[in-house]
Amino acid sequence: xxxxxxxxxxxxxxxxxxxxxxxxxxxxxIAPFPAEQDAIKSRGAELREQAKEFLTTLxxxxxxxxxxxxxxxxxxxxxxxxxxxxxxxxxxxxxxxFGQLGxxxxxxxxxxxxxxxxxLMVAIIMELLARADTSVATFFGFHDGPAHTLxxxxxxxxxxxxxxxxxxxxxxxxxxRGIAERGEFGAMVLTxxxxxxxxxxxxxxxxxxxxxxxxxxxxxxxxxxxxGEHLLVLARSEEKGASPGLKGLSLFYVPAHVTKDGKRxxxxxxxxxxxxxxxxxxxxxxxxxxxxxxxxxxxxGHGFRLMLLFMNSARLAVGFEGIGICEAALRMAVDFAKERxxxxxxxxxxxMIADFIDDMESSIAAMRALAYRASIDEELASRISYFLKVxxxxxxxxxxxxxxxxKQKKRDARIKTPLVKYLxxxxxxxxxxxxxxxxxxxxxxKEYGAEKLLRDSLIGPxxxxxxxxQSLMVLKDHLQRAMRNPxxxxxxxxxxxxxxxxxxxxxxxxxxxxKSIYFSAVQTILTQMVVDxxxxxxxxxxxxxxxxxxxxxxxxxxxxFGLLHAERFTKIAAMRAASKELVRQAxxxxxxxxxxxxxxxAERYMNRSEPRxxxxxxxxxxxxxxxxxxxxxxKHTKHEAHANS
Ligand SMILES: Cc1cc2nc3c(=O)[nH]c(=O)nc-3n(C[C@H](O)[C@H](O)[C@H](O)COP(=O)(O)OP(=O)(O)OC[C@H]3O[C@@H](n4cnc5c(N)ncnc54)[C@H](O)[C@@H]3O)c2cc1C
Numbered sequence: 276x277x278x279x280x281x282x283x284x285x286x287x288x289x290x291x292x293x294x295x296x297x298x299x300x301x302x303x304x305i306a307p308f309p310a311e312q313d314a315i316k317s318r319g320a321e322l323r324e325q326a327k328e329f330l331t332t333l334x335x336x337x338x339x340x341x342x343x344x345x346x347x348x349x350x351x352x353x354x355x356x357x358x359x360x361x362x363x364x365x366x367x368x369x370x371x372x373f374g375q376l377g378x379x380x381x382x383x384x385x386x387x388x389x390x391x392x393x394x395l396m397v398a399i400i401m402e403l404l405a406r407a408d409t410s411v412a413t414f415f416g417f418h419d420g421p422a423h424t425l426x427x428x429x430x431x432x433x434x435x436x437x438x439x440x441x442x443x444x445x446x447x448x449x450x451x452r453g454i455a456e457r458g459e460f461g462a463m464v465l466t467x468x469x470x471x472x473x474x475x476x477x478x479x480x481x482x483x484x485x486x487x488x489x490x491x492x493x494x495x496x497x498x499x500x501x502x503g504e505h506l507l508v509l510a511r512s513e514e515k516g517a518s519p520g521l522k523g524l525s526l527f528y529v530p531a532h533v534t535k536d537g538k539r540x541x542x543x544x545x546x547x548x549x550x551x552x553x554x555x556x557x558x559x560x561x562x563x564x565x566x567x568x569x570x571x572x573x574x575x576g577h578g579f580r581l582m583l584l585f586m587n588s589a590r591l592a593v594g595f596e597g598i599g600i601c602e603a604a605l606r607m608a609v610d611f612a613k614e615r616x617x618x619x620x621x622x623x624x625x626x627m628i629a630d631f632i633d634d635m636e637s638s639i640a641a642m643r644a645l646a647y648r649a650s651i652d653e654e655l656a657s658r659i660s661y662f663l664k665v666x667x668x669x670x671x672x673x674x675x676x677x678x679x680x681x682k683q684k685k686r687d688a689r690i691k692t693p694l695v696k697y698l699x700x701x702x703x704x705x706x707x708x709x710x711x712x713x714x715x716x717x718x719x720x721k722e723y724g725a726e727k728l729l730r731d732s733l734i735g736p737x738x739x740x741x742x743x744x745q746s747l748m749v750l751k752d753h754l755q756r757a758m759r760n761p762x763x764x765x766x767x768x769x770x771x772x773x774x775x776x777x778x779x780x781x782x783x784x785x786x787x788x789x790k791s792i793y794f795s796a797v798q799t800i801l802t803q804m805v806v807d808x809x810x811x812x813x814x815x816x817x818x819x820x821x822x823x824x825x826x827x828x829x830x831x832x833x834x835x836f837g838l839l840h841a842e843r844f845t846k847i848a849a850m851r852a853a854s855k856e857l858v859r860q861a862x863x864x865x866x867x868x869x870x871x872x873x874x875x876x877a878e879r880y881m882n883r884s885e886p887r888x889x890x891x892x893x894x895x896x897x898x899x900x901x902x903x904x905x906x907x908x909x910k911h912t913k914h915e916a917h918a919n920s
Pocket of ligand 1: 458462463464465466470472473474497498499500553559734735738739740742743744856
């Protein structure tokens, strides 16, 4: 099978994305903040060249120093000794090598030993690494992740100093420096035995001791890189009565070790190290906190808000991880299908196999287009917010316009992030399964790596918020957007319908049909929710629903029909969003040599997506009511479940 020497240079679609990223849009918000058009343009070009140069080096390193050891990583496990946990030998070697290349410091600030590169680079590296091995990609995420979270808090809450916009001090510099310069890493510590998707029931307690220091008590489970030094822990600091649920949570920095009587001792006890179906080399640990010393991050009661800020980029990163897995699956499948001959020809020439591969190729291009756009939105949102703090435009009108832009980018990133996470992780599972099928019996054997890819992919839809939790977020955001301005929504729907008939451009007509299906899904869900609430309102326009609907809105009951279809709807919304980006990328190349090819990529993806979306819409339309309102339908209660077991 083909062995790549460079994961960046051998990937034309990835190189196209890097080339097309609007680096010039970020340039004005990176110190020294170029203002003139020429300076912005040349800074943008410089950022693009730097990225390509770094990715070329990294692409070679990953292809030659990490990918060949994927099997070894799969067979090795972390080692426990005297209360400490040590990485498996191959993982240790890879992480050290990666540190020497400077990758963990890439996007951290220069005053802490970092290179101040855009966060986008983390996303790209996640894709490259995951193509080699997902456990390495995830481990890499736990270098940048904790540092990124602490810095985000300092910037959000204005706890920093700067010189001409260049960061010079934050309260977290020692920790960030340890990550950038000393190869340290950390973990994000949320989950408990009773609290996974539902973080509102977190029980781990944070108490302010008489000496004004915080102490943490409780247990957390399944913590990736739980053997790391820098732990960011979500714990309950407020009384339940006054601040129930998520409002009672604060974020804490907890060092894994402290110095007592001149000796370095554990501040947090390491419990069980899990054996998992994939990512074997990666530590997944129980952490026990027994009066562990802690430092509050940000303000009391703001823990969940801060965690959400971090989760946006963490979820994007998991989406990118999914794209890397898909790329690995595709390449493995294509290599095999070119060589394996059945019925007189290579299986890649059999229609069904060729169709699988075509599906994989166009879906990967679509995911990539969407994911890179989402990362640019995220990058711009945080960079403009920082710029507004350190160099706000003196002209009031300009300042207000920039504030509006920052808010818009934040909204754009928020809308796209769960779609990227959902699509990347679910497609990872689908495509590794397809690769296994293409490889037949060889795919099932451990020796060839396809079954490892499938095992590794299965965590994507679970961590950083399950696919169902992403779907709830997608549904809520999209329905709210339609309800906020029903007139605008209906006008957009009508316009899309008209375009399906009148657009002379085949790519735009295809996208209009895609949009129209999406709008129909929103309208069907909203209408059925109203019918569920008020009875038969057939024939009444959506515009009339809003006042009555919102007047007595009960999210627990009234959302029921939407909740039933949240995942189907998310698939529709994701295919629509990815199609939009492919069309945008094709249009941007008008007049250039790549134009015809990019149109073809968009068309191939939309030709597959349209019937899939129609099928999902049909499923939604044919379920006339919420599952709990169907005649004879009984809710399974906890009591019954126990009685049956
Ligand atoms: C390998 C691994 C690594 C992990 N790493 C970390 C880590 O580093 N830090 C950390 O804090 N946690 C970590 N986790 C925990 C992970 O984030 C949780 O497993 C995840 O959030 C889901 O929680 P749960 O497993 O308790 O499932 P539950 O919340 O019990 O959910 C069970 C099922 O019900 C569904 N569900 C739940 N609520 C709803 C709803 N309202 N509507 C519809 N469906 C719903 C879920 O989608 C899921 O399918 C890790 C887990 C694993 C397996």
